[in-house]
Amino acid sequence: MNIRTVLTQPFSDQKPGTSGLRKQVPTFQTRNYLENFIQSIFDVLDNYQGKTLILGGDGRYYNRQAIQIILKMAAANGVGKVLVGQGGILSTPAASCVIRKNQAFGGIILSASHNPGGPDGDFGVKYNTENGGPAPEKVTSAIYERTKVIDQYKILDSEDVNLDQLGSLTMGEMTVEVIDSVADYAELMQTLFDFSKIKELVTSGHFKLCMDSLHAVTGPYAKRIFEEMLGAPAGTVTNGVPLEDFGGGHPDPNLVYAHDLVDTMFAPNAPDFGAASDGDGDRNMIVGNNFFVTPSDSLAVLAANATLVPGYKDGLAGIARSMPTSQAADRVAEKLGLDCYETPTGWKFFGNLLDVGKATLCGEESFGTGSNHVREKDGLWAVLFWLNILAERQQPVEAIVKEHWATYGQNYYSRHDYEGIETDKANTLMEQLRAKLPSLKGTQLGTYTVDYADDFSYTDPVDSSVSQKQGVRIGFTDGSRVVFRLSGTGTKGATLRVYLESYEPDTSKHGQDPQVALADFIKIADEVAQIQTLTGRDKPTVIT
Numbered sequence: 001m002n003i004r005t006v007l008t009q010p011f012s013d014q015k016p017g018t019s020g021l022r023k024q025v026p027t028f029q030t031r032n033y034l035e036n037f038i039q040s041i042f043d044v045l046d047n048y049q050g051k052t053l054i055l056g057g058d059g060r061y062y063n064r065q066a067i068q069i070i071l072k073m074a075a076a077n078g079v080g081k082v083l084v085g086q087g088g089i090l091s092t093p094a095a096s097c098v099i100r101k102n103q104a105f106g107g108i109i110l111s112a113s114h115n116p117g118g119p120d121g122d123f124g125v126k127y128n129t130e131n132g133g134p135a136p137e138k139v140t141s142a143i144y145e146r147t148k149v150i151d152q153y154k155i156l157d158s159e160d161v162n163l164d165q166l167g168s169l170t171m172g173e174m175t176v177e178v179i180d181s182v183a184d185y186a187e188l189m190q191t192l193f194d195f196s197k198i199k200e201l202v203t204s205g206h207f208k209l210c211m212d213s214l215h216a217v218t219g220p221y222a223k224r225i226f227e228e229m230l231g232a233p234a235g236t237v238t239n240g241v242p243l244e245d246f247g248g249g250h251p252d253p254n255l256v257y258a259h260d261l262v263d264t265m266f267a268p269n270a271p272d273f274g275a276a277s278d279g280d281g282d283r284n285m286i287v288g289n290n291f292f293v294t295p296s297d298s299l300a301v302l303a304a305n306a307t308l309v310p311g312y313k314d315g316l317a318g319i320a321r322s323m324p325t326s327q328a329a330d331r332v333a334e335k336l337g338l339d340c341y342e343t344p345t346g347w348k349f350f351g352n353l354l355d356v357g358k359a360t361l362c363g364e365e366s367f368g369t370g371s372n373h374v375r376e377k378d379g380l381w382a383v384l385f386w387l388n389i390l391a392e393r394q395q396p397v398e399a400i401v402k403e404h405w406a407t408y409g410q411n412y413y414s415r416h417d418y419e420g421i422e423t424d425k426a427n428t429l430m431e432q433l434r435a436k437l438p439s440l441k442g443t444q445l446g447t448y449t450v451d452y453a454d455d456f457s458y459t460d461p462v463d464s465s466v467s468q469k470q471g472v473r474i475g476f477t478d479g480s481r482v483v484f485r486l487s488g489t490g491t492k493g494a495t496l497r498v499y500l501e502s503y504e505p506d507t508s509k510h511g512q513d514p515q516v517a518l519a520d521f522i523k524i525a526d527e528v529a530q531i532q533t534l535t536g537r538d539k540p541t542v543i544t
């Protein structure tokens with residue numbers, strides 16, 4: 001066994017974003033780039049020698065090569081055992097599940113989530129800690145600091161592992177176990193949901209389910225769970241084979257990128273229920289027959305109906321949502337007498353709330369929903385949750401959501417993304433906006449009075465850590481809001497996200513096109529932030 005110490009030089013751009021380090025593939029293929037980042041992770045961790053690490057990814061281009069490198073580096077750094085998903089595949093929620101089940105010290109998940117893949121696409125590395133969740137900021141900051149000074153890494157000279165063959169082997173003194181990517185996750189799902197009731201529904205002959213895996217990681221999970229375990233007809237899962245470039249698509253489950261599913265679900269005689277998931281399986285989009293459910297509404301509906309589902313039959317401890325997510329869930333929490341937490345964007349901010357039992361369900365406007373069953377958002381979990389509710393309530397998706405609005409009021413919601421803006425222009429826009437905030441309170445924008453205008457700052461109620469500058473919020477006295485932030489997950493230029501929300505208690509005004517219902521706020525957003533003037537863009541790239 002030969003452990004080599006390789007001299008290296010730091011890269012200046014290895015600061016993890018909202019969810020790990022994401023870069024274009026050629027950057028990760030640069031000599032020592034991946035190795036530096038992985039060694040920096042090992043360098044900042046304590047007491048992992050001899051213990052278990054979980055490793056897998058979403059199957060995108062460079063996944064297999066990166067796994068071989070990481071295995072050899074793990075062996076050289078004294079890791080005891082690595083559990084790696086077969087074919088290098090582990091969805092993000094499955095990795096979280098496997099970390100927790102095996103009491104691993106952590107996991108390395110290779111994914112750039114919803115970003116496109118392929119030789120010119122994106123790649124990414126996330127580190128998750130022993131609770132199964134994304135590393136908190138204090139860990140990612142330490143990793144980043146380490147990347148700035150790293151001068152060597154360790155790697156074992158060894159043959160590549162056959163990732164397709166289940167079973168155990170040794171690599172130096174380390175054990176490598178290639179595990180079934182789906183089994184532990186599917187088993188966990190069975191403990192939460194009423195599989196026999198869902199099976200009755202999906203095999204009844206009068207309910208059609210359609211799951212689009214977008215050629216990304218959920219294919220094998222969805223086929224095993226929906227088609228094999230729940231008996232849905234073959235073909236229920238479409239685009240179910242993970243491909244290194246996602247078939248050339250953009251594995252982002254929204255109305256723009258999951259267009260095949262949207263076409264199917266908005267056709268005459270559409271299926272009853274459609275869903276899609278993203279590159280690494282943590283996001284979900286829920287669509288009924290000719291009816292789209294916003295992620296914010298989805299969280300609220302799941303919360304309001306949670307006691308119908310076995311895993312949540314005793315009720316919820318609390319609900320948490322990211323700040324830009326609509327306040328629909330807050331209304332459910334209020335009615336149920338639950339605490340509701342508002343966190344910055346990024347699933348890592350839910351970790352403490354879940355760990356200490358303050359929250360049971362969490363959700364984000366960016367198509368992420370999850371619970372305390374793992375420490376990541378979970379796409380197929382959300383689909384099963386919806387199916388369980390549908391099986392209990394025996395109503396169409398649209399009827400359930402409209403009834404929800406009638407009870408709680410409707411939070412009209414939309415997000416406008418301006419992708420690929422020049423970084424300087426985006427920063428100028430945010431700086432100018434921030435400078436205006438102190439003078440906005442009490443003024444009129446359009447016909448609305450500004451109630452508050454600030455840059456969101458979050459103090460974690462568990463460890464008191466403070467995260468500042470998490471998004472500019474302008475709230476109006478009628479409860480409506482406009483929120484601005486720059487994405488932390490893109491790899492090209494900057495993406496400006498504008499989040500728009502208004503509240504409508506009057507049932508007769510429910511169900512309008514959100515772009516129409518929110519038209520005043522769309523105009524206000526452009527005026528106050530000078531979007532068109534400063535970016536040169538007259539419309540968003542993506543509207544969700």
Ligand code: G16
Binds near residue numbers: 018112113348
């Ligand atoms: C990640 C984070 C999410 C976040 C999303 C969007 O999701 O885990 O919590 O909401 O990015 O972040 P941003 O607005 O900064 O682009 P994923 O699915 O990409 O891992």
